[in-house]
Each structure stands twice: as C-alpha cells, then as structure tokens.
Amino acid sequence: MRTYLGSEIRNVAVIGHAHSGKTTLIAALLHAAKMTSTQGRVADGTAATAYDEEEVARGTTMQNAVAFAEWQGVKVNLVDTPGFHMFSHEARSAMLPVEAALVLVNAQCGVEAVTERVWSYAAEYNLPRIVVLNQMDSPRAGGGQGLSALMEDLHERWGRTCVPVQLPITGPEGFTGVVDLVTMQAFFYQPGGQGAGKIGEVPSGMLASARAAHEALVELVAEGKDELMEEFFEQGTIPEQHLITALHEAIREDRIFPVLFTSGQTNVATDHLLDFLKVYAPTATERAAIAVSDPVVETADVMQSVAVSGANGSSNGHGGDFGVEKETSMSNGLEHSESRHLSGIDTGIVLRAVTDSEPAALFVYKTMADPFTGRVSFFKVVSGVVRTDAVVENYTRKGQERLSHLSVMQGRKAVEVAELHAGDLGAVAKLRETFTGDTLGQKGAEIRVESVPRPEASMTYAIEPKTRADEDKLAGALHKVMEEDQMVRFFRDAETNEFLVAGAGQQHIEAIVARLKRRYHTEVTLKSPKVPYRETIRGKAEAQGRHKKQSGGHGQYGDCKIRLEPLPRGAGFQFGNEIFGGSIPRQYVPAVEKGILETALRGFLAGYPVVDFKATVYDGSYHDVDSNELSFKVAGRMAFRKAMEQARPCLLEPVMRVEIEAPEEFAGALMGDLNGRRGRVQGMNARGKTTVIEAEVPMAEMLSYGATLTSLTQGRGSFRMEMKHYDVVPPAVAEKILASAKRVVVEDEE
Template structure:
C-alpha cells in the first residue's frame, strides 16, 4: 500500500511502464491485470484533450461530468447480428441511450438507439453514460473511427487518433474466381474497424494491394477475412512499377501510307528525341515551320506517341523522362487525317527508341530500420546484399536506426528476413524516393521475365 501511490504517480508521468504476464486463452492472470489497471493507472478525471471549436479556433476538453457532452469513437466493428458497432470514450458530460447528437467531424446528426457497457463478450444496456466511461453504440450511420460526437450547440472536433502508417503492401487476389467483389466489400468493413489498413487498386499493374503496418498485421487481416466473411485470398509480393527511359538523342522518321482504292491514308513526320532529368515525365515540342504539317494534325502526332510510350519499348513499362520534338513532315490534301498522323507518330516513336539506347529504371525507397544494437552488423550486411546504400545511423539508447536507400524490388520480402535476424525485435518503414537506372545484368532478367509473363497472358 505504501508503494502504490508512488507507482501511480510515476506511471502517470510515463516514467514507469508496468509489465504483467497473463494468458487469455488459459484464463491465467486476467483478474490481476484488471486489478492493476484499477489500482495503478490514472483516472480519466482531470484528463485534457485538444481539439477545434465551432469557430475554428483551438479548444480544450477536460474530463468533467458537468461539462458539455463530448465523446470520441476509438474503434468500429461489424457484428453479424448487431451490425455496425461504434466504441466511444466519453471525454466530458454525459450521453443518453436515446439521445440525438452531432457528429462534429462530419457535420451530420446521429441518433442513439441504446448504450452498452462492455463486460467481456456481454454488452450490458444502460440508460446513460458519463465522462470517463467506455461504451458501445450500435448502428450509427455516418460515424467512423476517430470521429467526435457532441451537442450541435457546443460542437468540438477532438484531435484525430494517431493511426500507424502502412509500411508494407501485398498484392491480394481471390482463391476462387469471381470473388473480387466479395473481397472488396469485406475489406472495406475491416478498414472501418482498422483505419491503418489500406486497400487500393494499382491502375498500372491492375493489381489490388492490401497494405498494413507489418507483415503480421496484413496476415491477421487475411485471417479475419476467412473467419468472419468466408473469403479466402492469396497474398504475394506486388509487381514492381519499373519505368523505361532513353539515354541518348536520336532522330526518326515515321510514314503511314495506305492505298485501298478511293481515298487512301497518308501521313509523314520526323521527330527528335532527347533524355530529360529524372521526374520530368514527357514533353512534346512543336517545331514545325512553313506548314509542312497542318496545325490541326500536330496534336494527333503527340497523341500517337503518348499512347505507345505508355507501353514502353524494352519490357512494356511506361517510357518517361524524355522530350519529343516534331520538326518536319508531309501531308496530302485528300488522304491525310488525324488517324493517319497518329499512326505515323507511333511509327516514328518506335524507330527513335531503337536508336536512343533505352534502359530500365527502378523505384528506390528510403528505408528506416530500427533494431537493438546487437543486430547492427547482420542488418548492415543484409541491406548491402540487397544493393542498399546506408546513408547514416542514429543511436536511440539500446536501439539504433539505420537510414538507407534500397531498390523496391529488394525489399518485397524484407519483413520476414528482419524478423529472422532480430528475433522479432526490429521494425522498418519505407517510402518512395526516386527512380534510378537498373544494373544491366539485372535488366536482362527483368526484360526476359516481362516478356515471358506477357506471352503467358496472351496464351491464357
């Protein structure tokens, strides 16, 4: 009893972090954990939350039962019987089980149809709840995780919950054909519960991606898909969004001529291509003088080139960071058309690519790895084996953070290797940095694989 007040004070100041052992599956230690929470953790009373008031100015909400009603949704779940359930932490005031309130985050009204205290799996109905309580409300139509509920007259939006950034993504596809819609519906329900999950479609690779804070995070989401919604999926590393570019200047000539009786098709254009700095994408320059190509046909040349450059030249990846200069051409008063000049532009592009020495570019990622100091040697060696360039290290007590740049293709399976090296004590974060040229030995493998995949797709 003499120690408890001191522990309580130091825990509230975040100087001491209690560790208790328990097993929920065996029913060991659960009561001790609950007793420790009551005895040692700070009371909600006196807590302060920052937010934004109705007038847009900063506001502070104090945990006080006598203040205006303010609560924040910290979790959302989909129950097969009760539907959507929102879990609220009441920050101030009190809420009635049949009350009408204001979602200040979205500017919409919500009406409660019951309040429930959480006791294990049981939800106990109560007529009202007060500041400091954690309660559940079913079937809120417009409310999501992180939203603030209050009264309309005293609306306040509390600071959003801190959601971990996604650091790893997997391509996801159904085991059974035709289940794409089921996956999408089920995943959107999971994301309502866990906003740190992200589900997107890559327009370039046509893959669906599921991203989370770690490999384990994504695997747990997949297990929930199967258990809760009966949807089985396959996870695999996402395709790397390579790019193509040119490394030298070139000139090319494209002529489209077709005579089939009556009106024919004719268009002739000459272009120059030249490389641009990384990140410049594509530029088209009209350098026609003297009317060798009429003004109304010049956009067709550009369109023809843009359409084919999306398919690349070496391996089917988009061609970027180059300039096209249209400087000469010919036309026919009767046979020339936009379609003919579009086709001529595409022919000129293909000839130019054969001369301009195209190459592959790969995405380079900024990588931050945090792990105990004892694993630094193995981690540095592993990053070097992945063609990584270590840019610095920062010590953090018993941990060290490594900052490096590594090709995305080398990081697709890094999570499992990091767990193996650090015995699960390491973490990492990725974000895109820039594109860089792929070494020639690796380029050949990528090109061969891309052509093989394309052939298999066409055969299928």
C-alpha cells in the same frame, strides 16, 4: 450494473511486448474481481479480450479489446493491446482514451523492443506508467538472476524513478505473494486459485530488504516536495496516509513509475494490483483538460479555407504505396483529415474539462465489425453525461445519430447501461455514418478531438479473387475490414490493373486474407505485386515515320520527323512543336503527339511506360487528299519506335526510402542484408538500445523483407518505407527483367 461517476473510474491501457502475458493478466484480473466464474485462457479462446477468431488461431493479439472490472466501488476499464511490432499502431491508438498505462514486462526476458516502443507512446501522451513484472512464476524470472537483474534493466532503460512498491515472495513453491512497501504487509496466495490474497506478516528473511526498499521508496516520493522532505527529516519516515496521498500525486505527475509483481497464469497478486489501481491510478476526472478543436471562423471564410487546404495538398493520397498515385473511393469517409478540410471549417484549440457539467461529447477511438451485431463503435465520454437513446450530432460528418442500447464492453459481450458519465468508456452498435476518429455530442457545443495520426502501411500485396462471386463480395468485405483497422489500404494499380492491399507487414496482410475468408466468406489469392518499372532514354535520337497506304479511293498518308531527348528524373513527358512553313498542317500535330504518347505507354524494351523524355516534331510532309489525323497518329508511332532504337533506352526501378528499427545487437546483420539487396545506407541513429537505420533500397528487393527482418531480429525489428524516386536498373539485373518479360510475351502468344 451500477452507474459510475468519473471519480470512480480508472481507464488503463495494458501494453507491452508480445507474450508478456497481457491478455492472460486481464483474464486473471477479471476472475479476481469475480467478473468471470472461471479464469479465461488464451489458448482455447475463453479469455475475455481474446475473442477474435484470427487472434485465437494465431495465439497473438492483433487489435485492441476492452474489458472492465468492478472492484470495491470503482470500475477499472482495461484496454488490451497488441505486443507484436507489426500491430504496435493499435497500441498507440489505445493511449488516447485512457489515463494510465500498465506496462507489462516479461520477468523472464526483461525490457524488449516493443516494450520500449509502447513506453515512448505513453510518454508522448503524458500517461502515467505503472510497470508490472509479470510471469514471476517462471523459474527464469530475472533471467535466472533474480530481482536485482530485473531492476537494473528497468533503471538502465527508464531511470531510477522506476521504483518497487512491492517485493516478490518466492520460495520452493515458486512465486506465492508480495510485500506491500507502503503498508509493510505481506499478501500470500495459492497459485492457481481465485486471486484472493491473505494478509500476513512480512517473512523474517525479507524484513531487512523490505525495510531498505521502503526507505528508498519514501525518499524518492519525498523528493521535490518540501513539506514531505521536512516531515521525512523530522520523523525519519512519512506517515502511511501521507505516503499514500504523495505516491498517488507522484504517479499522476509522472515523477515516479511504480514497479509491481504478478503472475497472470497462476493468478497471484492480481487482487493487490486491482487495489493499487483503485488507490494510486489517476481517476478519469483527474486527467488534465483535453485539448480540442473548436470552430472559430464565419461561413464567409469557408471557401478560402478549402482553397488553401487544396493548394497545400491536404488530400490524403498515398503515393508512397508502391507508386500508386490514387486510392479508389473505397475509403468511403475514412480519410478523417480530408473530411475535416472539406467541411470548410477552420479551427482553434481550446480546452474541454472532463466533467459532467460540460456539454455532452464523446470520441470514437475504435470500430469493430461484428458479423452479427454490425458495426460497433467504441467511445470515450469526453465530457457531460451520455444517456441511452440520446440523439447526438456527428461533428465530423455533419449528421445525427441515435445512441440506442448504450453499453460497456466485456470483450465481445455488450452489457447495457442507462448512462455513462464523463471519463467513462462505452460502446454503441449500428451508428449509420460514424467511424473511428469522429467526435459526437450535443448540438450547438461543437468540438473535435484530434485522433492518433493514421499510420502509413509498409508492405503491399496483390490480391486476386478466386471466383466471380468472391470478386463481387471483395469490395464490401474489405470496406468492413478497413473500418476496423485503419492501417489497411485497398486500391487498384492503374498501371498493372491489380487489386492491392497494404498493411503493416506480411503477417498483418495474411491475417486480413484469413479474416476475409473466415468472417466474410470471400476467398482471395495473395501474391507479391508487380514492380512498376519504367523505361527511359539516355541519349538523343532523330527518326522519321512515314505512313502511306493506298487501296483505291482516298488513301492514308502521314509523314513526320521527330527528335527525342532525355529529361531529368521525374520530369515525365514533354512535347515540342518546331514545325515551320506548314510542312505539317497545325491540325495534325496533336495526332503526332497522341501517337507518340500511346506508344510510349506500351513501352519499348519490356512493355513498361517510357518516361522522362521530350519528343519534338520538327519536319514532315502531307497530302492534300490522303492525309488525316489517323495517318499522322500512325506516323508518330512509327517515328517513336525508330528513334527509341537509337536513344539508348534503359529500365528504371522504383527506389524506396526505408527506415528500420531494431535492437542494436542486430545492426551488423541488417546492414549486411541491405547490402545484399542493393541498398544504400543513408545513416544510423541510436535511440537508447535501439538502432534506426535509414537506407534507400530498390522496391523489387523489399517485397519479402518483412519475413527476413523478423528472422534476423527474432521478431524484435520493424520497418516502414515509402516511395523515394526512380533510378536506372543495373545491366545484370535489367537482363533478367527483360528475359522474364520476353517469356511472358511468348507464353501469351502461345
């Protein structure tokens, strides 16, 4: 294929709610551009961007995919994104390498929950948005009420700047074409054809409505531009060429969000959509200069920078993942912000223009773990020209990489190219130490592009390898999955010794397990994790522990008196020494503490660690010959158990801070469900037609919440949660937990 300059490139993210037809529309666009001999279908896995086996099996997109169309001298890079709320973090990451977003709206349903969410993501990155009302071939387009209902929905959500630049042509044969409101020409199509339209006259029945819509478009384009307003008032319109230029500027500056109409399924109006992207979408080089970080301090400041970042807790631990304080070393360099701190370089923000004249630099925005090719790194050329076999420096990890077999991706298929210019999207396989979020480029011209913030996992499950062979393969397989999907976490719970995998929700984690089996031949059993309960005390108590054993020769003797007191929640364990007069020799006091602590970790009521208490040893006795550390350690254990009997022990459970986002009509049902889960609602906020509920809910009640939320909100709700604090378990619930713990002990003994 030919080489394209930045001015000939259009980078577009295709975003929208699930089942709005994003993957199908991309397949239709590729077919209309003659990039494929037949139009790919999602159902049979022939669509270019639906190549993942799990996505095909489940019928939904779960990860970003890239394809390109060569169209009349330009290259349109299309980034297909998931529309299911559980995978919206992927859609957000697609905003970074593109200059515009194609927002698909299902013409049968109007704007849906995820549509609004991805719209806000595009607004966050100041991306021009082009609204496409897709599936116009459906008899229920507009909810059966037609175009007016669809436009009212858009205006209510996003304002009057959502303006049609086309009108759909419908009749007994269904959706057969569009009227271009800029050129005032009609384009007619054969449904199920090649996507090539025939230009004709505007149908007489639509002429009046087309003229009115044309005037409305011209007025809106002219607003805010004095020279255009003068021309409009003088001539009553704006000449076509001036209108084209002004509309391009208005879209680029986010002053207008144009509305178009298509049917990906029947391939109607797709070539006209490509025409529109060519003329009106911002080019790759029209993007404003990218804010990047640039090293600005000397080596002498390195240690100070590292010390400060450490003091501020910059390491990306995830204590919010069900109380687990540390992840294993499985991340292997995937913690990007941590690696930046450890590089010891403070940074300042500078601007890097997207132009060939700047030093070569590229940003890795996605990684794909291909079972045949290996790791494939998807990147955007931030500046300069990148050539195949070039040696570049990984600015993030301080290593060098060779860009062998530089390619552009057509779904899974790699098309090799000799070079890529500033603004283009490319891919390269088998980089040794490069991961998503890394910046690479010319040595001596170091910059770093800030990646999209790493999302927090909201649900965790325990996984158990089925065989010893599966256990040996699990770590390596999950490492590859984590390279590909930054939402995935994998770690071991130090308390329960379970392997835990965390993700966006139940369906996400089930897909991970299926991918482990299908792609890496590693089978695991998925189950809910054990809730990390704790035990504590609510009263003071004193007790004596005396250990005396005589069996000939040297015996064992240890005697101590201790006092237990409750501490505030989260205080942990404290030890006090009030021994006076040498009733217990100084060298034996640590043994008493060790005995208490070891017994506390094994629990008293149900085998869960005892926390938030202070143990003070205040008296005791010893024997000159028979006393030793072991004897006082045993005495400490005995004293602790006796004291616990009187200290009013109770169970503590982890309470999660939960944020639920769903359309406002489901708020009542969600509140009722939270009350049934012993949740305490902390507040409600409205974001347009979306309601955000903040609540505190016990973890035990949230283990299966994802499926319930999907059911209650028809798949339109999402939630995230993190560890908040521990609280006392109500007596009725505690009885069930204790009974269950006793059954487990009896079964183990049998």
